[in-house]
Amino acid sequence: MKKLLLLILLFSVSLKLTAAGNSIVKGVVTDKQTGEPMLGAVVTLKNIKTSGKISTATGLDGSFIFKNVEQGNYELEGKFISYQDSETIFSVAAGEVKTVNISLQTKSNGLKEVTIAGKVDAGSDQASRRIEQRSDQVLNAVSARTIEVSPDITVANVMQRVSGVSVERSNNGEAQYPIIRGMEKRYISTLVNGIKIPSPDNKNRYVPLDIFPADIVDRLEIYKSLTPNMEGDAIAGVVNMVLKTAPDVFTVQANLGTGYAQSVSANGFTKFDQSISSSRSSRINNGANYIATMADFPNNPQHFSNSKAPLGTIFNLSLGGRTKNKKFGAIGAVSYQNQYRNTSSIFFDTEVDPATNDPSVQSIEKRSYSTQQERTAIITKFDYRFDHSNSISLNASYINLTQNQYRFTSDTSLTLGRTAIGNGRVTQDPRSVKTVQQIYNFNLQGDHHVAKHFSINWSAVYSKATANENRSELALITGRTPQPDGSVLQQPVSIDALKGQTRIFGYNTDEDKSGYLNFIFKPEIFDVHVEFSAGGMYRNKTRNSTYDNYTLALPVSNSTQNYNGNIDDNTFVVSTIQGTQSDALNYNFTENVGAAYGQFKFTIGKLQTLGGVRYEYTNQDWVSALPNTQTGKTGSIKYYDFLPSLNFKYMLNDQQNLRLSYYSAISRPGFYELIPHTGGDPDADYKEVGNPYLKRVTAENFDLRYEFFPKALDQLLAGVFYKKINNPIEYTLEKSGLDYVLKADNFGTGYNYGFELDVTKYIHNFGFRANYTYTESKITTTKLEDYRNGEGFLTARTVLQSRPLQGQSKILGNFSFLYKQPNTGFDAQLSLVYTGARINTVSTYYENDVWQKGFVTLDFSTEKRLFKKIYGYAKINNLLNTPYQLEIRRPYPMSGQVVELQTAGQNTFVRKDSYQQYYLIGLRYKL
Numbered sequence: 001m002k003k004l005l006l007l008i009l010l011f012s013v014s015l016k017l018t019a020a021g022n023s024i025v026k027g028v029v030t031d032k033q034t035g036e037p038m039l040g041a042v043v044t045l046k047n048i049k050t051s052g053k054i055s056t057a058t059g060l061d062g063s064f065i066f067k068n069v070e071q072g073n074y075e076l077e078g079k080f081i082s083y084q085d086s087e088t089i090f091s092v093a094a095g096e097v098k099t100v101n102i103s104l105q106t107k108s109n110g111l112k113e114v115t116i117a118g119k120v121d122a123g124s125d126q127a128s129r130r131i132e133q134r135s136d137q138v139l140n141a142v143s144a145r146t147i148e149v150s151p152d153i154t155v156a157n158v159m160q161r162v163s164g165v166s167v168e169r170s171n172n173g174e175a176q177y178p179i180i181r182g183m184e185k186r187y188i189s190t191l192v193n194g195i196k197i198p199s200p201d202n203k204n205r206y207v208p209l210d211i212f213p214a215d216i217v218d219r220l221e222i223y224k225s226l227t228p229n230m231e232g233d234a235i236a237g238v239v240n241m242v243l244k245t246a247p248d249v250f251t252v253q254a255n256l257g258t259g260y261a262q263s264v265s266a267n268g269f270t271k272f273d274q275s276i277s278s279s280r281s282s283r284i285n286n287g288a289n290y291i292a293t294m295a296d297f298p299n300n301p302q303h304f305s306n307s308k309a310p311l312g313t314i315f316n317l318s319l320g321g322r323t324k325n326k327k328f329g330a331i332g333a334v335s336y337q338n339q340y341r342n343t344s345s346i347f348f349d350t351e352v353d354p355a356t357n358d359p360s361v362q363s364i365e366k367r368s369y370s371t372q373q374e375r376t377a378i379i380t381k382f383d384y385r386f387d388h389s390n391s392i393s394l395n396a397s398y399i400n401l402t403q404n405q406y407r408f409t410s411d412t413s414l415t416l417g418r419t420a421i422g423n424g425r426v427t428q429d430p431r432s433v434k435t436v437q438q439i440y441n442f443n444l445q446g447d448h449h450v451a452k453h454f455s456i457n458w459s460a461v462y463s464k465a466t467a468n469e470n471r472s473e474l475a476l477i478t479g480r481t482p483q484p485d486g487s488v489l490q491q492p493v494s495i496d497a498l499k500g501q502t503r504i505f506g507y508n509t510d511e512d513k514s515g516y517l518n519f520i521f522k523p524e525i526f527d528v529h530v531e532f533s534a535g536g537m538y539r540n541k542t543r544n545s546t547y548d549n550y551t552l553a554l555p556v557s558n559s560t561q562n563y564n565g566n567i568d569d570n571t572f573v574v575s576t577i578q579g580t581q582s583d584a585l586n587y588n589f590t591e592n593v594g595a596a597y598g599q600f601k602f603t604i605g606k607l608q609t610l611g612g613v614r615y616e617y618t619n620q621d622w623v624s625a626l627p628n629t630q631t632g633k634t635g636s637i638k639y640y641d642f643l644p645s646l647n648f649k650y651m652l653n654d655q656q657n658l659r660l661s662y663y664s665a666i667s668r669p670g671f672y673e674l675i676p677h678t679g680g681d682p683d684a685d686y687k688e689v690g691n692p693y694l695k696r697v698t699a700e701n702f703d704l705r706y707e708f709f710p711k712a713l714d715q716l717l718a719g720v721f722y723k724k725i726n727n728p729i730e731y732t733l734e735k736s737g738l739d740y741v742l743k744a745d746n747f748g749t750g751y752n753y754g755f756e757l758d759v760t761k762y763i764h765n766f767g768f769r770a771n772y773t774y775t776e777s778k779i780t781t782t783k784l785e786d787y788r789n790g791e792g793f794l795t796a797r798t799v800l801q802s803r804p805l806q807g808q809s810k811i812l813g814n815f816s817f818l819y820k821q822p823n824t825g826f827d828a829q830l831s832l833v834y835t836g837a838r839i840n841t842v843s844t845y846y847e848n849d850v851w852q853k854g855f856v857t858l859d860f861s862t863e864k865r866l867f868k869k870i871y872g873y874a875k876i877n878n879l880l881n882t883p884y885q886l887e888i889r890r891p892y893p894m895s896g897q898v899v900e901l902q903t904a905g906q907n908t909f910v911r912k913d914s915y916q917q918y919y920l921i922g923l924r925y926k927l
Contacts (some may be wrong), residue, residue: 018596020874024097026065029058029078032103035654036126037062039312040822041080043102047528048073048089055892060762061711062757071096078102085843123218123244131219136601136610137227137647138661138719140164140758142220144244149827151859151875153314153337153920155220155241156209156376160857161814162222163717163758163771166808166835169884172341172371172405173915176210180222181721182752182775182808182838183236186729187697191240192441193395196231198464198510200401200437203672207465209239211401211437214378215255215316218242225661225703226646228597228612229518232643235401235665235699236724243379243397246329250321250927257873257922259312261916263342265481269307270370270406273300279436279468280503280810281548283579291577297503297552301432301472302567304406310372312339314922326383335377343369343910345913346901350888351740353649354786354796359814359848359888361899365411376400389449407431414899427457427491428476436468440747453523459516465767469506476563488721497559501552501572504586508545514538528602543589543671548579568646582676584632584690586625591671593618600628617695618668624675632676632692639696641666657707659719667697669729672745686733686841689743697723705756713767717758725750728779730806732842732852742841750779750805767818775812777805783846809854825865833857840886849909853885869927875920886910 018646029041043064046053049072055513058064065609072092078086083104092098119604124143131141140162151160156175165177168185177185189196199207221236231237243803277284283297286829313336320331345367353360377400383393413425441463449455475496518535552572556559561570580586599612626633645663652658676690705719726744754775761768780802787797813834820827834856840849858880863873888908901909 011045017786021828023069023071023092024065024067024094025069025074025076025092026063026097027076027099027101028062029064029080029102029104029578030062032105035226037078037769038104038637039236039712040102041078041102042823044077044079045069046077047073048075048812057645057821059822060767060818060820061714062063062924063764067754069098076100076102078104078142080104082107089617095260100548124603128219129709129713129715131221132715132717133657133707133709136608137223138225138651138659138705140222140224140717142222144215144218146571147214147217147220148875148924149829149863151727151829151831151877153214153875154210155212155214158214158220159209159222159239159829160833160835163814164224164433164754164773164812165222166809166838168335170210171369172343172373173878173884173913174210174341174373175205175809176208177206178209178234178239179807179809180224181723181754181756181773182777182805184805184807185907186670187234187236189234189238191238192397193243193443194240195443195459195461195463195514195516196512196539197439197441197463198465198512199440200467200510202469202508202545203670204508205668205670207439208401208437210695211375211399211439213316213337213375213377214240216243216333216335216397218244225701226643226645226663226665227610228599228614228643229535230614230644231537231595232614232616232641232665233668234501234916235667235697235701235723243381243395244318244320244331244333245381246320246331246383248326252925252927253316253318255314255316257314257920258307259314259339259918259920261312261339261341262917263344264309264340264370265560269310269340269342269372270408271305271307271372272404272406273303273305274404274432274434274470275300275749279470279506280507281546281550281579283548283581284505284507284546288581289697292550292574293551294574295545297501297550297572297574299554299567301434301470302430302474302501303505304430307340310340312920313337314920330380330382332380333378335375336828337373337375339373339917339918341369341373341915343367343371343913343915345369345911347911348899348902348909350540350908350910352786352843352848356893357786357846357848358890358893360893361902363411363412363413363415364899365903367407367409370406372404374402376401376402390447392444392446395441395443395445397439397441399441401434401437402738403433403437405433405435407433414897425479426477427496428478429473430476430761431471431473433469434472435470436466438466452843453521455520456523457520458519459514459555461512461514461516463512463514465510466506467506469504471502471504471506473502473504474563474567475502493563493564495554495561495570497554499551500575503550503552505548505550505579506546508543511542513540518586526626527839530602531601533599533601534597536594538595539591541591541593543591545585545587545589545671547583547585548581549576549583550579551575559576566607582625582627583679584624584626584675584770587671587675589620589622589624589671589675591618591620591668606651608649608651609647610649611833612644613643614643616641616666620674622671622675624677626676630676632690635674635692637674641698655709657705659703659705659707661701661703663701665701667698667699667729669696669744671693673729678741686740686742688731688735690836691744694729694744697725697727697729697746711762712760713760713761715758717756719756720784721752721754721756723752725752725805728805730842732844734844735846747779749783750777751807752777752805762818762820765819765821767820769813769814769816770857771814773812775808775810777808778802781842785846801846802838803842803849806839806842809838811836811854825871827864828862829860831861833858833859842872845886847890848888849884852888853887855882855885856880857882863924866923869925871924871926873922873924877918877920879917881916883915884911884913886912 044055128141159178168177170176219242221240318333322329379397468759478493553575597614601610611846620637643664647661702722707715712859728750758771816831837854840852861875
């Protein structure tokens with residue numbers, strides 16, 4: 001009995017002691033003026049009796065927690081840079097969960113607006129959330145900090161993680177063009193600091209975003225609705241890159257890293273020699289009457305070597321700040337990226353069997369790529385604030401993407417000499433291509449408050465984009481032929497006597513001279529603050545292109561030559577001695593666009609209304625080098641558009657908005673698409689032809705979105721959209737002679753509508769970011785279908801087919817799992833992207849469109865503070881080795897020949913590209 005009482009007594013004491021040390025103190029640190037949670041604030045709990053103390057840092061939601069606190073009296077202290085310290089005294093009872101919130105006051109005594117601007121970094125997540133909330137239109141923003149800790153190092157790759165956005169990739173697996181809400185690149189406008197820039201792409205009007213390293217931007221903005229003061233050629237939306245700007249205090253940031261592609265580990269990386277090759281053709285260098293000789297075409301582009309394990313490089317340095325009086329600010333940044341990647345690809349050339357309308361495979365082509373990409377970016381910005389009413393700034397930037405690519409193809413005919421897998425006629429093509437894309441941009445801007453209610457801003461812009469391509473190809477023939485004894489004979493590799501070598505020189509420039517002028521008047525009418533704005537812009541664009549295709553044939557005296565891998569052992573003669581100066585890709589294109597707009601904005605109660613109309617006039621002229629007798633040698637197109645828009649924002653409270661918007665927009669055809677050329681991208685699966693009869697696209701666009709911003713970093717965005725598109729432009733496969741070609745055409749009326757959900761939530765150190773987009777689009781066009789008539793003859797008829805728009809995926813999804821420790825500087829992110837199936841190429845024939853299969857990509861990134869100002873980071877892309885795959889959604893015929901990768905009764909296989917993983921590690925310095 002005594003032992004039992006002793007046990008009960010000991011148990012009671014232990015319970016009391018446990019309860020005494022089992023209390024919890026928790027709370028949230030907020031900004032006293034804005035009420036927003038403050039992440040990374042230092043909170044210290046001091047025991048008044050023992051003078052002991054412990055500290056922690058607030059999590060991503062501004063929260064903190066102390067566990068196993070003994071009962072007693074305590075002081076809680078909160079600290080944050082540029083804020084006054086806060087102390088609170090309180091007591092804690094045994095077993096109590098005590099909530100003590102801390103509100104910090106900024107040390108600045110300035111106006112509220114100035115205080116907010118001064119303490120929130122323009123590249124922070126908080127700044128981006130605030131911009132989304134306060135924007136006049138539907139907008140998504142990605143901060144520099146989000147980009148920095150993401151797995152991405154180019155702007156194009158960042159885009160794939162934005163709600164409603166997917167990407168179109170280049171042949172090296174890197175994202176290149178965004179697709180917004182199922183609307184491909186032609187429907188998107190690209191801006192730098194709010195100003196449109198020309199494109200270095202030799203085909204497209206809009207800019208390839210893989211040219212931009214991500215570390216030069218403070219913020220990436222994606223506008224999904226337009227206002228009258230914005231240019232109207234953006235049916236899908238606008239991508240605006242806000243480049244780094246001068247901070248209030250001197251700042252230095254540096255980044256040095258190295259990367260490695262898994263794809264080069266096994267077979268190495270193939271390089272070629274470009275040391276003495278001319279970047280321009282001999283005709284351009286020496287005049288139209290120049291007779292080219294073999295001395296103009298050294299063999300070095302066909303000199304290949306193998307590097308076992310080349311390492312990539314990434315480097316960034318930026319310095320900026322303001323003078324003591326804060327009037328003059330300057331920032332300069334340089335970024336350099338050098339990457340090596342391999343790609344393996346397999347492609348089936350297909351036709352349509354007229355007897356069954358099923359796909360018929362003609363050849364199987366295996367491709368291997370070795371691609372080196374060097375990105376260089378230099379940006380500067382200078383601004384001077386004369387006083388509170390007048391400021392001026394100069395932005396200057398230079399962007400360069402140099403790509404050296406080796407490609408080897410082996411194309412086995414499935415119709416010539418083919419009796420079984422592994423034999424048949426084979427053509428081989430070792431090719432080297434050097435492409436240099438550059439953008440120069442100079443933007444002088446002024447902002448002047450002329451009177452109490454009247455202000456003017458203006459911009460004078462000069463931009464130039466260039467692209468230079470130097471391509472060398474060698475045409476080879478070989479084969480494996482069956483022998484009477486059942487064996488297979490490997491034939492020697494010989495040079496195709498008809499094709500020999502091909503040397504292609506392409507160069508184009510896209511030059512803009514633009515001016516913008518805006519007047520803003522802000523009177524008060526019946527106690528309502530109203531903003532009236534009006535203005536206009538004018539742009540003179542000149543697009544010039546030169547193109548020469550030289551054939552280096554085998555001499556008649558030695559027309560049969562084998563190839564042993566060393567081209568120096570072979571002899572050639574120039575057969576196209578003056579290039580191809582009459583090719584349509586030698587052209588001069590001029591486009592003048594003038595615009596004027598009127599806009600109003602006012603807020604009554606909780607409802608903000610912004611609307612107006614924009615007028616745009618377009619005048620296009622071109623002259624190509626085609627013979628005078630050929631249609632499309634010259635052309636002139638003139639048209640004008642009135643583009644109204646209306647945006648409502650109902651502010652339910654300080655944290656919630658409801659938006660409704662309408663805008664009208666256009667999309668102009670690309671220059672390359674209008675010129676009646678034949679040729680195109682050497683990596684395209686089919687040749688392309690121009691269409692001088694293309695019309696511009698017009699569209700009516702509607703958006704409804706609900707927004708909730710409960711905390712500084714948390715958000716919930718949910719909305720629906722609808723677009724009616726008149727004369728959408730798509731590429732279709734058409735028969736031209738014996739071959740199929742790609743041609744841009746207008747297709748009636750299309751419809752695009754869907755739903756978007758975007759959620760970000762942080763709980764202390766953990767967070768997730770997810771978005772989901774469901775899109776439906778529909779367009780009905782005529783297609784060809786072969787059938788046998790009543791007399792049994794095979795003929796073709798025209799039928800209607802309804803299908804999605806080219807490039808539109810029904811489902812897009814992103815999910816990122818985040819973990820952050822602000823006090824230790826640790827950050828980790830696992831990001832998944834799902835892109836649903838979409839039409840890659842539209843076929844002329846019924847139900848024979850080429851589809852890209854749906855796919856999932858998974859990437860990882862992490863960062864950790866190693867020392868006070870130095871961080872280490874790592875990024876891994878394409879963890880799942882996700883391939884790019886194309887198919888025709890018609891079954892491979894049961895009676896078809898046995899071919900690898902084709903399965904009778906299943907969808908017809910067209911193409912598969914594999915990229916493998918890419919690893920990047922480095923150090924980052926922040927002052």
